[in-house]
Amino acid sequence: MWWSDYTSRLIRSGLVISLSLILAGCMRPLYGSVNGETVKATLSSIEVNPIADVAGHYLREELLFNLNDDSVPEEKPSNYSLSVTLAESNQSVAIDSTGNGADAAFVSIRARYTLTDMSGKILHQGTSVASGSVDRLSQRFAAVRAFREAKIRIVKSLAGQIETDLAAYFVSRAN
Numbered sequence: 001m002w003w004s005d006y007t008s009r010l011i012r013s014g015l016v017i018s019l020s021l022i023l024a025g026c027m028r029p030l031y032g033s034v035n036g037e038t039v040k041a042t043l044s045s046i047e048v049n050p051i052a053d054v055a056g057h058y059l060r061e062e063l064l065f066n067l068n069d070d071s072v073p074e075e076k077p078s079n080y081s082l083s084v085t086l087a088e089s090n091q092s093v094a095i096d097s098t099g100n101g102a103d104a105a106f107v108s109i110r111a112r113y114t115l116t117d118m119s120g121k122i123l124h125q126g127t128s129v130a131s132g133s134v135d136r137l138s139q140r141f142a143a144v145r146a147f148r149e150a151k152i153r154i155v156k157s158l159a160g161q162i163e164t165d166l167a168a169y170f171v172s173r174a175n
Contacts (some may be wrong), residue, residue, distance in 0.1 A: 033129045043067045047078035062159035084113045111158045124169045130157040
């Protein structure tokens with residue numbers, strides 16, 4: 001009886017290992033090389049156009065930092081151009097019971113981006129959405145700063161999403 005349990009476990013383990021080895025040949029690292037050039041090098045050749053508004057400024061700076069392998073971008077010729085437009089929405093989510101207004105808000109930012117080559121041909125388009133909550137404070141400066149900090153957290157998330165999507169595009173384009 002124990003022999004049949006042992007045999008079935010051995011067969012299942014062998015099956016899982018063999019399927020894993022077969023599928024391992026199909027996988028490719030996201031930041032590997034594409035046509036002899038690393039994806040990070042390709043990402044660093046993207047010029048990020050200025051983005052309107054304060055959140056746009058922070059998003060552009062974060063994208064430049066992420067696309068250039070966490071370093072300050074160097075002056076070099078660009079092969080691609082990235083244009084981003086932002087749409088922001090705020091929604092009150094908690095109301096103060098004393099009637100002084102909302103205690104918390106939900107901030108959401110949608111980024112629509114277009115990657116073009118230097119001739120203007122559209123190569124890839126996408127949309128990313130990130131959101132976060134913020135406490136509404138009674139002091140004006142504290143409230144303004146709380147919203148700005150929430151937007152900075154949100155655009156960092158957006159920059160990561162956009163970077164990953166662009167890396168996936170360049171890897172899939174190599175096929």
